[in-house]
Amino acid sequence: MASGTALIYDEEMTTHKLLWSDPVCDIEVPERLSSSYEQLKCYHLVERCVHVPAREGSEEEILLVHSLGQVSCLCFLPASCAPLPWQSMRLKKSLIEVSIT
16 A cells, blocks of 8 residues: 555546635635645645545545535535535435434
8 A cells, every 4th residue: 555645636626616605715715726736736746645536525424524414405505506416315314304403
């Protein structure tokens, strides 16, 4: 198994944008990620990292860092929003019901 610092980056990550206006979340812009990546490249740190391909996180992985309430909200975004894996309602129905009540 490789050891070192892992880097997960895909240009697709820079296409995500906040869907509403919230001053608290003003920092959540695609440039935050792309500028950080450019700095890593500038200092030749990218080539020193172990590259890990980006992939969609499993429900269990996402629930390690986000609350059930946050994840449940994504299930009910309007259809006009970009398609999300949660819109297929893969989360267990009982988990969603518990978080809503």
